[in-house]
Amino acid sequence: MADAGRVIAGSAKGVRLAAPGPGTRPLADRVKQTLFAVIEPELDGAVVLDLFAGSGAGGIEALSRRAARAVFVEKDGGAARVIGENLRRAALTAQGLVVKRDAIAWLADPAGAAASGPFDVVLLDPPYADTDALAHALELLGAHLAPHGVVVAKHFWRDAPPPRAGLLASVRERRFGETALTFYRRRDSAPPEREEADES
Numbered sequence: 001m002a003d004a005g006r007v008i009a010g011s012a013k014g015v016r017l018a019a020p021g022p023g024t025r026p027l028a029d030r031v032k033q034t035l036f037a038v039i040e041p042e043l044d045g046a047v048v049l050d051l052f053a054g055s056g057a058g059g060i061e062a063l064s065r066r067a068a069r070a071v072f073v074e075k076d077g078g079a080a081r082v083i084g085e086n087l088r089r090a091a092l093t094a095q096g097l098v099v100k101r102d103a104i105a106w107l108a109d110p111a112g113a114a115a116s117g118p119f120d121v122v123l124l125d126p127p128y129a130d131t132d133a134l135a136h137a138l139e140l141l142g143a144h145l146a147p148h149g150v151v152v153a154k155h156f157w158r159d160a161p162p163p164r165a166g167l168l169a170s171v172r173e174r175r176f177g178e179t180a181l182t183f184y185r186r187r188d189s190a191p192p193e194r195e196e197a198d199e200s
Helices: 029-043 057-064 077-089 103-108 131-143
Strands: 002-006 016-019 045-053 068-073 096-099 119-124 147-158 170-177 179-188 195-198
Touching: 016 077, 016 195, 029 057, 029 068, 029 077, 029 119, 029 147, 029 179, 045 057, 057 068, 057 077, 057 119, 077 096, 096 179, 103 131, 131 147, 131 170
Parallel strands: 045 068, 045 119, 068 096, 119 147, 170 195
Antiparallel strands: 002 016, 147 179, 170 179
C-alpha cells in the first residue's frame, strides 16, 4: 500500500498513514507544517471538513491537534476505506465520519454539509486538473462555514482559484514549488488586507 507520510504533531504524532494508491498527492511535510502553523490557533475544539479527502491525512492531522471532530468526504470507495483504516491507526475513529460521496453533490445536498456543519476549518484538495471542482466547491462552502472559519484550498500554483467565490474571499497565499495554498474567510469576517508570500 502507498504511503501518505506520518502525523507530525499531537496525540497521533508519528503514526504512519496509508495512501489509497500511487496517484494520491499526499501533503508534503513542509506544506503540512506551514498549513497547520497558520490554522493551529483555530483547531482546539474545531469541527473540520476534509473535502476530496484522499488518505484523510489533513483531517487526521487536525484531529490529532485537538479538533473535536472531522468529516471526510471522498467518492472513491477504496480511498474511503483507507481513511477508515488511517483513523483506526491514529486511534481517532470516534471523532471521524467518512462519507463516500461526490464532494460537490454532498455540499449541495441539504442532508449533506448542512446537516454536518457549520465547519470551523475546511481542507479542500480536489484533483489539480479539475479546476472547475475547486471553484464550484468554494462557491458552495461559504454557506457551511462558521462565521470566523477558514477554508484552505490546495492547488497547482498556476491555477489560482478566484479571489472571491460566493461568500468567501481569499486572505492569504503560500507557494511551495508547484503546490500552493490559498486561505479563505467569509467576506463578512475577512480582513481588508491580503498577505502573500512565495516559499518556493
